[in-house]
Amino acid sequence: MKSFRVFRRALPGKVIWAVSPRSPLSASTVLRRISTSASYQNPAPNANVSKSDSGRLVPPSAIYNRPDGLQLETPVEENRNVLPWFWLRDNCRCMSCVNQDTMQRNFKTFDIPADIKASEAIREETGVRVKWSDGHESFYPWGFINAYTTSGRRSNLVNSHERIYFGAEIASSPPQVYYQSVMGAKQGLADMTNKIIKYGFVFVTGTPFDDPEKTKELLERIAFIRETHYGGFYDFTPDLAMADTAYTNLALPAHTDTTYFTEPAGLQAFHLLSHTPAPGADKAAQAAEGGKSLLVDGFHAAKILQEEDPEAFNVLATKGVLWHASGNKDISITPYKLFPVIERYGKVLQRIRWNNDDRGVLPLDRPSGWNNTAISATAWYDAARKWDEILRRKEMECWIQLKPGSVLIFDNWRVLHGRSAFEGIRRICGGYINRDDFISRWKHSNFNEQLVHNSVRG
Numbered sequence: 285m286k287s288f289r290v291f292r293r294a295l296p297g298k299v300i301w302a303v304s305p306r307s308p309l310s311a312s313t314v315l316r317r318i319s320t321s322a323s324y325q326n327p328a329p330n331a332n333v334s335k336s337d338s339g340r341l342v343p344p345s346a347i348y349n350r351p352d353g354l355q356l357e358t359p360v361e362e363n364r365n366v367l368p369w370f371w372l373r374d375n376c377r378c379m380s381c382v383n384q385d386t387m388q389r390n391f392k393t394f395d396i397p398a399d400i401k402a403s404e405a406i407r408e409e410t411g412v413r414v415k416w417s418d419g420h421e422s423f424y425p426w427g428f429i430n431a432y433t434t435s436g437r438r439s440n441l442v443n444s445h446e447r448i449y450f451g452a453e454i455a456s457s458p459p460q461v462y463y464q465s466v467m468g469a470k471q472g473l474a475d476m477t478n479k480i481i482k483y484g485f486v487f488v489t490g491t492p493f494d495d496p497e498k499t500k501e502l503l504e505r506i507a508f509i510r511e512t513h514y515g516g517f518y519d520f521t522p523d524l525a526m527a528d529t530a531y532t533n534l535a536l537p538a539h540t541d542t543t544y545f546t547e548p549a550g551l552q553a554f555h556l557l558s559h560t561p562a563p564g565a566d567k568a569a570q571a572a573e574g575g576k577s578l579l580v581d582g583f584h585a586a587k588i589l590q591e592e593d594p595e596a597f598n599v600l601a602t603k604g605v606l607w608h609a610s611g612n613k614d615i616s617i618t619p620y621k622l623f624p625v626i627e628r629y630g631k632v633l634q635r636i637r638w639n640n641d642d643r644g645v646l647p648l649d650r651p652s653g654w655n656n657t658a659i660s661a662t663a664w665y666d667a668a669r670k671w672d673e674i675l676r677r678k679e680m681e682c683w684i685q686l687k688p689g690s691v692l693i694f695d696n697w698r699v700l701h702g703r704s705a706f707e708g709i710r711r712i713c714g715g716y717i718n719r720d721d722f723i724s725r726w727k728h729s730n731f732n733e734q735l736v737h738n739s740v741r742g
């Protein structure tokens with residue numbers, strides 16, 4: 285392991301410890317260069333210290349042990365150039381600070397002296413070694429240091445991932461994967477979960493439909509199925525087994541499911557197992573027709589709304605609305621707070637919550653404006669009318685006839701679904717999967733384990 289010489293220079297008002305490769309230069313030469321070079325004091329704002337042209341991580345060329353933290357030389361203008369000591373110590377990943385069986389923090393953060401400092405900070409080839417004033421020793425890889433100096437947090441991987449908005453046209457070539465590949469090697473699972481992130485839905489073709497259990501196993505390749513008051517893995521026909529229009533043969537407009545839970549289901553799946561004439565129906569009613577499925581890209585619709593009517597977009601992204609499921613005896617489900625139709629994280633769309641049949645009474649505006657209800661009902665209805673009109677545009681509606689063997693799995697936080705009315709007995713099975721469990725599977729099947737672990741704990 286190449287080490288570096290540490291140079292120490294007492295300058296007016298501060299001590300800088302410069303470390304630099306074992307260079308032929310003498311200590312005084314190196315320090316003179318650092319303390320006198322204009323660029324050192326005001327590094328060129330566009331000096332990119334974190335990524336070289338090849339995109340390879342280029343570590344800071346020097347580090348300094350400052351009273352309030354570890355300072356890194358030549359930070360890019362908007363980069364942070366000091367990592368606080370207490371924060372660094374709290375994020376020590378050494379074998380004793382992290383439970384090696386569970387990867388959970390293994391010490392009491394607040395037993396660390398609030399004024400903990402480094403007695404020594406050593407720039408090594410792959411990162412920084414810190415010797416603490418309490419005798420502990422930590423090591424911080426450059427990848428860790430770079431992540432927190434450039435953006436202050438790790439990327440969550442999802443928001444930086446490519447999304448392709450769809451419209452009616454996708455019906456002619458919907459994203460699909462083969463059942464055998466999903467049930468086989470990890471790559472099939474990676475491909476399927478990636479398509480859901482990218483397009484918002486995927487068809488898993490070649491899925492056995494003689495035994496619904498095969499569909500259940502397919503879903504469990506992603507994660508465990510979420511239990512709700514409808515049960516877990518569902519297998520339903522229009523028999524009103526549950527007091528909800530899904531259990532009828534009525535047409536259903538584009539909607540997202542489970543708007544009435546604080547956390548709506550992340551994924552939803554439908555596998556049409558059969559569609560047969562109603563038993564005992566006379567010749568005329570011997571129909572088994574209709575029941576076409578509708579998919580609408582809610583993020584695409586939100587983008588159009590924002591472009592066409594920014595005010596309406598802001599209204600739907602701001603005013604909290606009540607949602608409910610209350611048709612079944614002794615069951616009345618509603619979120620802990622009013623949620624808006626469109627939710628973002630920063631400027632990034634995160635979730636569409638839209639089921640006009642399950643929407644409760646719209647809160648009227650309140651002078652206090654508490655909980656975003658300052659927006660009038662009229663303004664909300666005007667915005668929602670525009671939203672509804674976009675959802676119903678021919679170019680937005682992707683109509684697909686489900687068929688046995690092809691399982692539809694979609695992102696229920698993004699893609700709305702619906703169906704046309706139908707005759708006969710139409711049997712569908714499927715399930716809900718939690719958002720975070722889906723994202724975990726997508727990460728672990730598409731990225732290397734270290735990157736995934738870094739994105740959540742390092």
Ligand SMILES: C[N+](C)(C)CCCC[C@H](N)C(=O)O
Nearest residue numbers: 514518528530540541542543
């Ligand atoms: C049959 N299955 C359990 C999938 C749906 C049950 C009804 C879902 C409800 N209308 C909603 O929009 O959430």
Ligand SMILES: O=C(O)CCC(=O)C(=O)O
Nearest residue numbers: 530536541577702703712
């Ligand atoms: O029957 C269908 O195609 C879907 C019904 C529905 O919206 C649901 O089950 O959530």
Ligand SMILES: [Fe+2]
Nearest residue numbers: 530540541701
């Ligand atoms: Fe639904």
